Amino acid sequence: MTHDSYNNFWLSSLAERLAPRPRLEGRVEADVVIVGAGFTGLWTAYYLKTLAPSLDIAVLEAERVGHGASGRNGGWVIGNLAGLERHLGTLPLEARRACCRLLADNVDALGDVLAREGIAADFHKGGAVYAAARYRDQIAIQRDYLHHLHELGHDEDACQWLDADQLSEKVRFREAYGGIFHRHVATVNPAKLVHGLAETLERLGVTIHEHSRAIAIDHHTVTTAHGMIEAPMTVCANEGYAQRFHDFRKHVIPVQSMVIATEPLPDAVWQEIGMAGRPAFADASRIITYGHRSADGRLVFGARGTYRLGARPKHDQAITEAEIRMRHALLSDFFPILKEVKITHGWGGSLGLSRNFRPHAIVDRQAGIATAGGYAGEGVAGSHLFGRTLADLILERETEFTAKPWAYANASHRRIIKRWEPEPLRWLAALAITGSYGGRGVDEAGNAGTLDQACTDQDQRCLCFGDRVGKATTGPAPGCRFSRLPLPH
Numbered sequence: 001m002t003h004d005s006y007n008n009f010w011l012s013s014l015a016e017r018l019a020p021r022p023r024l025e026g027r028v029e030a031d032v033v034i035v036g037a038g039f040t041g042l043w044t045a046y047y048l049k050t051l052a053p054s055l056d057i058a059v060l061e062a063e064r065v066g067h068g069a070s071g072r073n074g075g076w077v078i079g080n081l082a083g084l085e086r087h088l089g090t091l092p093l094e095a096r097r098a099c100c101r102l103l104a105d106n107v108d109a110l111g112d113v114l115a116r117e118g119i120a121a122d123f124h125k126g127g128a129v130y131a132a133a134r135y136r137d138q139i140a141i142q143r144d145y146l147h148h149l150h151e152l153g154h155d156e157d158a159c160q161w162l163d164a165d166q167l168s169e170k171v172r173f174r175e176a177y178g179g180i181f182h183r184h185v186a187t188v189n190p191a192k193l194v195h196g197l198a199e200t201l202e203r204l205g206v207t208i209h210e211h212s213r214a215i216a217i218d219h220h221t222v223t224t225a226h227g228m229i230e231a232p233m234t235v236c237a238n239e240g241y242a243q244r245f246h247d248f249r250k251h252v253i254p255v256q257s258m259v260i261a262t263e264p265l266p267d268a269v270w271q272e273i274g275m276a277g278r279p280a281f282a283d284a285s286r287i288i289t290y291g292h293r294s295a296d297g298r299l300v301f302g303a304r305g306t307y308r309l310g311a312r313p314k315h316d317q318a319i320t321e322a323e324i325r326m327r328h329a330l331l332s333d334f335f336p337i338l339k340e341v342k343i344t345h346g347w348g349g350s351l352g353l354s355r356n357f358r359p360h361a362i363v364d365r366q367a368g369i370a371t372a373g374g375y376a377g378e379g380v381a382g383s384h385l386f387g388r389t390l391a392d393l394i395l396e397r398e399t400e401f402t403a404k405p406w407a408y409a410n411a412s413h414r415r416i417i418k419r420w421e422p423e424p425l426r427w428l429a430a431l432a433i434t435g436s437y438g439g440r441g442v443d444e445a446g447n448a449g450t451l452d453q454a455c456t457d458q459d460q461r462c463l464c465f466g467d468r469v470g471k472a473t474t475g476p477a478p479g480c481r482f483s484r485l486p487l488p489h
């Protein structure tokens with residue numbers, strides 16, 4: 001059962017409901033047209049306009065500003081990139097360190113723009129804790145991850161080990177075995193950020209059209225149902241909502257993630273669970289977790305979901321009671337005092353996963369097409385960096401941003417990003433990647449489980465993992481490694 005009364009907390013926290021911006025009508029010309037008003041599109045427009053104020057820039061959004069992941073995410077602003085090792089693997093240590101410094105500085109740079117432009121988006125840099133919490137065997141996972149971060153080029157000051165006591169000073173989990181503290185992570189209210197950025201752009205002279213879905217991009221012309229824009233450069237900024245034109249959806253697929261928010265928690269609860277410095281937190285669960293204390297004293301907590309056969313992005317925000325229950329159970333397993341608190345909001349959306357985890361900023365000058373994405377769930381800061389990079393690439397500036405290994409000055413995305421396999425192989429590959437995360441999780445019914453026993457549910461629509469602690473969800477099917485993943489039907 002889906003529950004429409006659960007909605008997106010970030011959107012509900014906006015001061016006012018803005019009237020829709022006018023849709024594109026008729027035939028117009030621009031220097032750059034940007035398809036998609038999420039962070040990637042808007043940051044690209046911001047840096048283009050501030051670097052070259054005379055540029056005529058138009059943004060087309062299929063729905064409303066922030067309709068995609070940018071208005072729905074968990075609010076982590078991470079000084080890292082998922083899949084970074086794919087780009088840095090062969091570089092010498094000093095070059096890897098320079099990339100990691102840039103990623104760390106990117107968090108402050110984003111905060112600086114918000115301060116400069118007066119965008120009040122609850123930006124708070126409290127770092128992040130990647131904890132070994134709930135299970136002792138998470139210690140080894142997090143130790144390995146810390147080693148990996150240092151090998152990548154993050155220094156000891158940026159990412160350091162916390163023993164159990166040090167961890168409890170930051171966040172008091174039910175079980176605190178230790179963890180990593182990553183200094184260069186902030187949190188933000190993403191809806192305030194995306195809407196504040198759109199308003200800033202309009203002040204700078206950028207035109208934004210809502211309810212203007214691009215239905216074709218051809219010969220430097222973007223067509224919508226009611227108009228068309230001719231421009232020498234088109235930026236496709238659709239990430240998890242990638243379209244079929246130019247095969248984008250074959251290269252970046254949508255993966256669902258879902259978030260819940262509690263009611264504002266009383267001081268007594270905060271005293272028990274800590275987080276005075278408002279760090280973000282995650283553990284080493286098989287299902288990727290992410291949480292933080294919001295500016296108004298709620299716990300906002302998310303866990304990654306699944307890939308849907310046929311690369312269908314999640315357009316609606318609603319999530320099911322079971323999806324909410326599963327996340328509440330996980331959260332309460334971290335902090336048992338939260339078992340009885342009210343979950344006031346629950347919502348979901350799609351993030352973009354490129355084959356081989358390669359986030360990218362690409363300009364194909366010959367085709368007049370630019371794109372960025374594939375952030376694999378780390379796109380809030382990533383889109384700022386990549387939007388800035390795309391602007392430099394489009395303006396043919398040679399900067400420290402365009403020199404980074406994820407920036408491609410003159411290439412086609414078809415050559416740079418591997419294609420996902422056709423269905424159903426793509427679906428199976430996505431399952432294999434999700435399944436390879438390893439560790440323990442919680443099923444949709446809220447049972448803490450392990451991966452040693454698995455089964456299909458009653459109506460054969462999902463695979464579920466069994467539960468060593470209590471009952472298996474239904475009859476076991478040994479050998480299956482995946483948890484609660486939808487089967488094709």
Ligand SMILES: Cc1cc2nc3c(=O)[nH]c(=O)nc-3n(C[C@H](O)[C@H](O)[C@H](O)COP(=O)(O)OP(=O)(O)OC[C@H]3O[C@@H](n4cnc5c(N)ncnc54)[C@H](O)[C@@H]3O)c2cc1C
Pocket residue numbers: 035036037038039040041060061062063064065066067068069070071072073074075076077078212213214215237238239240241242243256257258259290302347348349350351352372373375376377378379380381382383
């Ligand atoms: C639930 C959830 C939690 C997440 N949590 C985090 C987090 O805590 N930290 C983090 O770093 N990242 C997180 N992410 C990922 C992050 O939000 C995204 O990577 C980032 O917002 C992508 O921004 P974008 O602008 O590239 O894409 P989007 O924000 O998805 O924007 C794409 C836009 O394109 C529009 N569009 C699509 N097709 C067309 C068309 N044909 N014509 C016109 N417009 C079109 C869509 O309507 C949409 O508005 C999360 C994602 C989700 C879904």
